[in-house]
Amino acid sequence: MSLPKDFMWGFATAAYQIEGASEADGRGPSIWDTFCAIPGKIADGSSGAVACDSYNRTKEDIDLLKSLGATAYRFSISWSRIIPLGGRNDPVNQKGVDHYVKFVDDLLEAGIQPFITLFHWDLPDALDKRYGGFLNREEFPLDFENYARVVFKAIPKCQHWITFNEPWCSSILGYNTGYFAPGHTSDRSKSTVGDSAREPWIVGHNIILAHARAVKAYRDDFKPTQGGEIGITLNGDATYPWDPEDSADVEACDRKIEFAIGWFADPIYFGHYPESMRKQLGDRLPTFTPEEVELVKGSNDFYGMNHYTANYIKHKTGVPPEDDFLGNLETLFYSKKGECIGPETQSFWLRPMAQGFRDLLNWLSKRYGHPKIYVTENGTSLKGENGMKLEQIVEDDFRVKYFNDYVNAMATASAEDGVNVKGYLAWSLMDNFEWAEGYETRFGVTYVDYADDQKRYPKKSAKSLKPLFDSLIKKE
Numbered sequence: 001m002s003l004p005k006d007f008m009w010g011f012a013t014a015a016y017q018i019e020g021a022s023e024a025d026g027r028g029p030s031i032w033d034t035f036c037a038i039p040g041k042i043a044d045g046s047s048g049a050v051a052c053d054s055y056n057r058t059k060e061d062i063d064l065l066k067s068l069g070a071t072a073y074r075f076s077i078s079w080s081r082i083i084p085l086g087g088r089n090d091p092v093n094q095k096g097v098d099h100y101v102k103f104v105d106d107l108l109e110a111g112i113q114p115f116i117t118l119f120h121w122d123l124p125d126a127l128d129k130r131y132g133g134f135l136n137r138e139e140f141p142l143d144f145e146n147y148a149r150v151v152f153k154a155i156p157k158c159q160h161w162i163t164f165n166e167p168w169c170s171s172i173l174g175y176n177t178g179y180f181a182p183g184h185t186s187d188r189s190k191s192t193v194g195d196s197a198r199e200p201w202i203v204g205h206n207i208i209l210a211h212a213r214a215v216k217a218y219r220d221d222f223k224p225t226q227g228g229e230i231g232i233t234l235n236g237d238a239t240y241p242w243d244p245e246d247s248a249d250v251e252a253c254d255r256k257i258e259f260a261i262g263w264f265a266d267p268i269y270f271g272h273y274p275e276s277m278r279k280q281l282g283d284r285l286p287t288f289t290p291e292e293v294e295l296v297k298g299s300n301d302f303y304g305m306n307h308y309t310a311n312y313i314k315h316k317t318g319v320p321p322e323d324d325f326l327g328n329l330e331t332l333f334y335s336k337k338g339e340c341i342g343p344e345t346q347s348f349w350l351r352p353m354a355q356g357f358r359d360l361l362n363w364l365s366k367r368y369g370h371p372k373i374y375v376t377e378n379g380t381s382l383k384g385e386n387g388m389k390l391e392q393i394v395e396d397d398f399r400v401k402y403f404n405d406y407v408n409a410m411a412t413a414s415a416e417d418g419v420n421v422k423g424y425l426a427w428s429l430m431d432n433f434e435w436a437e438g439y440e441t442r443f444g445v446t447y448v449d450y451a452d453d454q455k456r457y458p459k460k461s462a463k464s465l466k467p468l469f470d471s472l473i474k475k476e
């Protein structure tokens with residue numbers, strides 16, 4: 001037994017990926033509705049308009065969670081259901097609010113702890129059009145705070161709040177590569193707008209401010225009576241030197257994590273950006289005013305960790321191009337010696353390597369002073385799964401092994417290394433809209449038949465987690 005008695009586990013999803021019902025009950029469009037409508041942006045030309053239809057199937061989803069033994073469920077709220085136009089002077093949509101209030105009541109009734117993500121990439125489109133969305137340092141944090149307050153007030157029973165999911169993705173994929181909504185990039189063959197060298201760092205800064213404002217609002221006005229906790233969720237991969245004998249590769253490993261995680265976590269824990277980023281980006285990286293430092297520093301009750309994979313890191317020499325966001329290095333699947341980091345999956349960026357999970361948990365724990373950690377996402381796609389027959393799909397041994405290896409690596413980090421990890425949410429409860437990859441890539445422990453009324457079929461991996469956690473969580 002190596003996980004603490006109060007350890008929570010379950011599954012995670014995000015609103016735009018599962019809800020569908022994109023026009024139901026007064027929901028306004030988000031930047032993802034707009035982005036999906038541009039030809040060529042989504043691999044299979046699809047969108048989240050129907051997805052898993054979870055907005056209309058809350059009972060079915062809760063029954064599924066219950067049948068799998070989950071004690072927690074992480075889902076996100078669609079901002080444009082709550083405030084269709086997004087802003088602090090725009091009307092609140094009561095029907096949208098009521099939907100989530102009831103959902104939380106029903107989850108609690110089923111004995112499942114909600115982990116609510118306030119923002120999983122689906123910015124109200126009206127805010128992007130009105131003032132440039134995340135790019136606006138004055139307006140965006142205030143509008144996010146207002147939205148957060150509306151939700152805190154409506155759902156006092158929720159004890160675990162996540163402000164933002166993976167701001168790295170909103171910043172880099174949304175404003176550097178243009179791979180995600182709103183699709184800004186300097187590459188004029190992809191977008192008429194964008195400055196890959198500058199915008200991502202401005203967006204990141206403004207998201208940090210918005211996070212911190214929401215945390216302050218919660219702590220000042222809701223936490224005293226509601227008693228919950230709040231933090232941010234960051235994505236980051238484990239890193240290993242391409243050539244362990246080369247100190248520049250060893251150094252580049254830390255730099256890679258600083259550019260991915262430290263970008264957000266250093267300001268939140270220390271009040272400033274990592275030195276490596278300031279050095280490379282110069283005045284393209286915004287600076288925190290003293291008032292901002294005051295607001296941002298210490299604004300996490302827990303660290304939300306999304307983790308999937310690992311890379312070998314090879315340093316680059318010379319001056320990096322202005323649009324570099326990795327930290328002047330390459331990410332590789334093979335080391336100098338020819339070792340492979342892990343087997344292929346359906347996702348070009350994902351190769352399982354469970355030791356990396358333990359190592360990154362340790363890295364985070366050490367750097368940020370032993371914070372309480374919730375693993376808010378971890379999971380895998382499976383090569384060729386979408387082309388298989390249902391009988392094969394539900395026998396997802398590759399995913400069973402992934403969860404087994406990763407959960408055990410986490411348990412070891414807890415028991416042997418003293419990492420304070422208190423919860424684990426597998427990605428994902430069911431196959432869903434995988435952003436720019438559409439429905440071709442499946443991350444679910446439950447198969448969703450999009451051609452037949454979004455019927456759900458739990459895979460072997462869905463049923464593998466309860467016995468696994470039962471064997472690891474202490475009873476006393």
Ligand code: GBH
Nearest residue numbers: 014165166169179235306349377427434443
């Ligand atoms: C999660 O991100 C998301 O939170 C979730 O919504 C999603 O469904 C899930 O992953 C599965 O993809 O080569 O520059 O394009 C995972 C972290 C970080 C993984 C960015 C993909 C792409 C890097 N993601 N990464 S790039």
